[in-house]
Amino acid sequence: MQIKILGWSGGIGGELRTTSFLIDDDVLIDAGTGLGDLPLNQMTGIRHIFLTHTHMDHIAGLPLLADSMFGVHQEPIIVHAQAATIEALKKHVFNWVIWPDFSELPNKDEPTIRFVEMQPNEIVSINNRDFEMIPVNHTVPSVAYSISQDGHRVVFSGDTTTNDSLWARLNEFDNVDLLFVEAAFANHDLEIARISKHYCPSLLAADLEKLQQRPQIWLTHFKPGEEDLIYQECQQSIEDFQVHHLSGGEVFKL
Secondary structure, eight states: OEEEEEEOBSSOBTTBOBOEEEETTTEEEOOOGGGGGSOHHHHTTOOEEEOSOOOHHHHTHHHHHHHHTTTTOSSOEEEEEOHHHHHHHHHHTSSSSSSOOTTSSEETTEESEEEEEOOTTOEEEETTEEEEEEEOOOSSSOEEEEEEETTEEEEEOOSOOSOSHHHHHHHHSSOOSEEEEEOOSOGGGHHHHHHHTOOOHHHHHHHHTTOOOOOEEEEEOOOTTOHHHHHHHHHHHOOSSOEEEOOSOOEEEO
């Protein structure tokens, strides 16, 4: 299994791209602006997309990908998401006002994309890889994903803050090799982190005390302009783990 970081930031500016992880060459976890850096011939390989939630930084590339892939494949790109996420996308994005509904184009029987509802704790298997949806705590219905293959496991937290569901499920696994977890704000924005239901270093450190696994931890979703401060505070707050931060373009092979 290979994971390529197309985008990891909490915003844009210069070389910053928002969240999108490419699993091997055919699956995306989220579809933020980082998706747009893929060459067109690599975009054609994407056959499944797993969405964590509806916020713009995680779905901005999806409408444009659907447009770019229009007429390319006979089979649709499958978009896996919670029912509330699908409902919001169809109401607010693929609504013929903001964007055409590519789940009905070129027609309902042969669409460009197909939305498939997925339930928390459900597992979808694709080419010997298991994708498990794990509920988390954010301002809209949101999930994390575990991806496992051949005894290896990667977990992506999505957007979340203090919770028990993610950590309890991780503790039930035999192992976790890599954990990609958000830390959106510096500690001086603790109240904003609480209101927006994101982690800051102190909140993340407190929740990591619940984790019995010892994966490599890679931090994501930093607020643009405060990357160095957030990473420094995470290093200071998180004592029992070695933490790293993404910068975009990393490739992990398991």
